[in-house]
Amino acid sequence: MMARNNLLVAVLACLGLGAAVLPIESVEAQSRAKAYEDDEIPTEVEDGRALLWFRLAKHSDHRWGMDVDIGLGVLIGNVRSSRTKERIPLDKPLWPAVQIAAWDPDANEFLGEGESPRRLRRSQTRSFYIPRKDFFFEDENYRHYLVAVSTGNYVLGGTPNTCFCWGTKWFEVSAGQVINMGIYYVATENGLSYWPELAAFDSADDLAEQNMVADTMRLTPPSSDDTVPSALSNFELTSVEYQDAAYFPNRFGRLVNMMIPDDWEPGQALTLPPSDVDAEPDESL
Amino acid sequence: MALHFIAFAAISAGATGFSAAGLQAQNQAPQQEAPDVAAPLEAEPALSSEAEPAADAQIESAAAPVEQSPDLPPIAPGEKNDHKFFFFQRDGVEESQFVADYGFCGEYAGLVNPPRNSSVYTPNPISAGVTGFLGGLERGNQRRRMFRAVMRKCMSMKGYARYAIEEEALEELWDGGWDEAQSRVAARAALAITDERRLVP
Numbered sequence: 001m002m003a004r005n006n007l008l009v010a011v012l013a014c015l016g017l018g019a020a021v022l023p024i025e026s027v028e029a030q031s032r033a034k035a036y037e038d039d040e041i042p043t044e045v046e047d048g049r050a051l052l053w054f055r056l057a058k059h060s061d062h063r064w065g066m067d068v069d070i071g072l073g074v075l076i077g078n079v080r081s082s083r084t085k086e087r088i089p090l091d092k093p094l095w096p097a098v099q100i101a102a103w104d105p106d107a108n109e110f111l112g113e114g115e116s117p118r119r120l121r122r123s124q125t126r127s128f129y130i131p132r133k134d135f136f137f138e139d140e141n142y143r144h145y146l147v148a149v150s151t152g153n154y155v156l157g158g159t160p161n162t163c164f165c166w167g168t169k170w171f172e173v174s175a176g177q178v179i180n181m182g183i184y185y186v187a188t189e190n191g192l193s194y195w196p197e198l199a200a201f202d203s204a205d206d207l208a209e210q211n212m213v214a215d216t217m218r219l220t221p222p223s224s225d226d227t228v229p230s231a232l233s234n235f236e237l238t239s240v241e242y243q244d245a246a247y248f249p250n251r252f253g254r255l256v257n258m259m260i261p262d263d264w265e266p267g268q269a270l271t272l273p274p275s276d277v278d279a280e281p282d283e284s285l
Numbered sequence: 286m287a288l289h290f291i292a293f294a295a296i297s298a299g300a301t302g303f304s305a306a307g308l309q310a311q312n313q314a315p316q317q318e319a320p321d322v323a324a325p326l327e328a329e330p331a332l333s334s335e336a337e338p339a340a341d342a343q344i345e346s347a348a349a350p351v352e353q354s355p356d357l358p359p360i361a362p363g364e365k366n367d368h369k370f371f372f373f374q375r376d377g378v379e380e381s382q383f384v385a386d387y388g389f390c391g392e393y394a395g396l397v398n399p400p401r402n403s404s405v406y407t408p409n410p411i412s413a414g415v416t417g418f419l420g421g422l423e424r425g426n427q428r429r430r431m432f433r434a435v436m437r438k439c440m441s442m443k444g445y446a447r448y449a450i451e452e453e454a455l456e457e458l459w460d461g462g463w464d465e466a467q468s469r470v471a472a473r474a475a476l477a478i479t480d481e482r483r484l485v486p
Binding site: 165166204207212250255256258269270271272273 | 367368379381382384385386388389393394396397398399430431433434435437438439442443444484485486
């Protein structure tokens with residue numbers, strides 16, 4: 001018995017060793033996107049690339065209180081908790097992350113996935129999150145990011161826990177551009193958004209207690225009145241032109257929601273149209 | 286195929302009978318203070334400072350009678366397990382429309398895939414096996430929760446309300462799997478409900 005155990009451990013160790021010597025690409029190399037911090041801002045755009053200037057609004061600076069009931073479930077990591085109505089201020093505000101992914105508008109799909117016949121070029125930016133910490137400028141309510149990507153089409157795919165599969169935007173990037181992407185207001189639907197209109201989005205207590213609350217996002221498009229940070233003053237800025245993306249599959253297996261539509265009025269619930277009763281089930285899903 | 290899966294997942298998860306109403310974020314809108322939205326670099330964002338008034342969530346069971354056909358199981362307030370035992374309802378919805386909406390939502394919910402937990406190293410294969418087994422159980426539980434969360438949100442955004450139902454009644458409603466049950470479930474969904482037992486989506 002002991003010998004068999006030792007053999008198994010040895011095999012597992014070998015597998016672990018094998019994994020350890022495999023070449024591991026950095027996140028930057030994998031995504032082919034580069035976020036610049038304040039001391040790294042380039043003076044010009046690399047060949048075949050473009051720079052995207054994102055502004056992400058503060059997410060939240062409170063959390064709900066939780067009552068934790070430690071029972072036998074703790075033995076398997078299943079601790080029951082319930083949300084209280086107490087709003088507890090956070091020491092540091094929360095900042096969101098937004099996924100940007102290569103997009104095939106003809107197939108209405110992530111590039112190279114499902115019905116998309118196109119293949120990712122080696123130099124193609126694939127999918128990346130606007131990284132929470134790699135900003136080049138921050139003020140009280142916004143963080144500014146400058147991200148270098150390859151040319152092509154991209155979609156606002158969602159957040160780490162939510163796919164905007166039911167309605168989002170895509171945009172095109174051409175070489176040499178420095179693009180003003182507007183402001184992204186991400187709101188978790190837990191009633192805690194820093195922005196009161198978005199704080200009206202809330203979910204049932206049981207979903208909040210199970211961490212099953214989806215995110216949504218409102219987009220403020222770029223404006224000619226936007227004040228440009230001095231770090232970008234050497235560049236000629238182009239405004240992004242967003243286009244609507246139709247429904248697409250939940251490729252990353254996350255919770256699902258939609259971006260807040262352009263014509264949304266505060267207080268209005270997000271809705272989906274009735275499904276087509278004659279439609280065949282989508283086998284690609 | 287997808288519908289079969291939905292029905293299976295719903296029943297096996299004890300989550301049969303779904304219903305919901307959209308993102309009704311307005312529920313429990315917090316009475317928070319309006320933050321200072323002045324943006325040093327930006328023009329004032331188009332977000333005003335008025336939060337929606339609170340509309341309270343889990344509505345208590347009421348004494349008012351429920352309109353229902355005799356061949357359908359009665360509904361009852363779910364109390365503890367209304368996160369699992371519920372059904373969707375929209376007044377007068379056609380069966381074909383209900384089936385299409387449910388199928389659409391199920392296709393998205395069926396693709397949820399919770400993130401994997403990081404492995405815990407142990408040199409002992411037995412403990413590694415136990416750890417993996419328990420982790421798998423928890424991941425399955427997580428997947429069922431995600432499935433229900435997506436179904437609830439989707440059906441809610443398509444205009445369906447969510448009502449509690451007792452576990453036995455729910456099993457009866459879904460008896461025989463999706464192919465047999467869809468007419469029953471759709472008929473149940475179409476019935477007007479006159480009491481105040483509506484749940485938060």
